[in-house]
Amino acid sequence: MSFDRLAPHYGWMERVLAGRLLQRCRTAWLGQLAGCERLLVAGVGHGRFLHELLPRHRALRVVCVDASRGMLREAEKRARRARLDVSRVEFVHARLPEWRPRSPAFDAIATHFFLDCFAPPELDAVVARLAGAAAPAAMWLISDFAVPPRGWxxxxxxxxHALMYAFFRVVTRLPARQLTPPDARLAAHGFALGGRRTFNHGLLQADCWQRPARA
Ligand SMILES: C[S@@+](CC[C@H](N)C(=O)[O-])C[C@H]1O[C@@H](n2cnc3c(N)ncnc32)[C@H](O)[C@@H]1O
Structure with a gap:
């Protein structure tokens, strides 16, 4: 599985197919990161999230992990072109769940359109790894596709989703065949849903999960 082939096209495809919709999901809970010092972004992709994140939170240090060198190159190139403060960003080429952070206890984790890349057994391992990298009272911001409860x-x-997974299967060899909601897995690692916003009649959702500080 590799997103390298897609990397040079990801930005314009998103603009054409979705406009600002995905970015609205990514940034729905941006304000919640006030006061956070270290954020881990898993599966950062082309890094569009950074373009609103870095100017808004000027003291935040960010580690961005991605399994695709092409995507990381794209993220860094776009960030430099936009004159973002990349001195606060570390780009790490690594694959989850194998990757282990050098210094864990991140105040917050962000996964945007990343957890929906995994089938159940690997999703368990990825959520476990990320939860293990998070501080006891960490926050976790998640944007993903979703399945509305009923109707048209x-x-x-x-x-x-069927179209999307078929596309990613052909272009990136993504092993996941359908969406697996991560909610129960997050709860199993002590996170509670603090807020959920849905977009485009429930096709997308943006969540803010929080792990309560232990007494
Ligand atoms: C669908 S893209 C989403 C990119 C971006 N976060 C966004 O909001 O558009 C998924 C990203 O996750 C990365 N990825 C997929 N599986 C991964 C894994 N096992 N470990 C690390 N990165 C992975 C891909 O290389 C790709 O950049």
């Missing part, structure tokens, strides 16, 4: 929106979402 549910049927439409199913059709969109």
């Amino acid at each position: 929106a549910r049927q439409r979402a199913r059709a969109v």
Whole structure:
């Protein structure tokens, strides 16, 4: 599985197919990161999230991990071109769940359109690894595709997901065949859902999960 082939095209494809919709999901809970010092972004991709994150939180240090060298190159190139403060960003080429952070206890984790890349057994391992990299009272911001509970929106979402997974299977050899909600896995690692916003009739959602500080 590799997103390298897709990396040079990811930005314009997103703009054409979704406009600002995915970015609205990524940034839905951006304000919650106030006061955080260290953020881990897993599967950063082309790094569009950084373009609103870095100017908004000027003291934040960010570690961005991605299994695709092409995507990381794209993220760094775009960040430099936009004159973002990349001195606060470390780009790490590594694959989850194998990757272990050198210094864990991140205040916050962000996974945008990343957890939906995994089938159940690997998702367990990825969530466990990221939860292990998080501080006891960490926050976890998640954007992903979603399945609305009923009606035409549910049927439409199913059709969109089928197309999307077929596309990613062909282009990136993504092993996941369908969406696996990560909620129970996050709860198993002590995170509780603090807020959820849905977009485009429930096709997308942006979550803010928080692990309560232990007494
Ligand atoms: C669908 S893209 C999402 C990119 C970006 N986060 C966004 O919001 O558009 C998924 C990203 O996760 C990366 N990825 C997929 N599986 C991975 C893994 N096992 N470990 C690390 N990165 C991975 C891919 O290389 C790709 O850049």
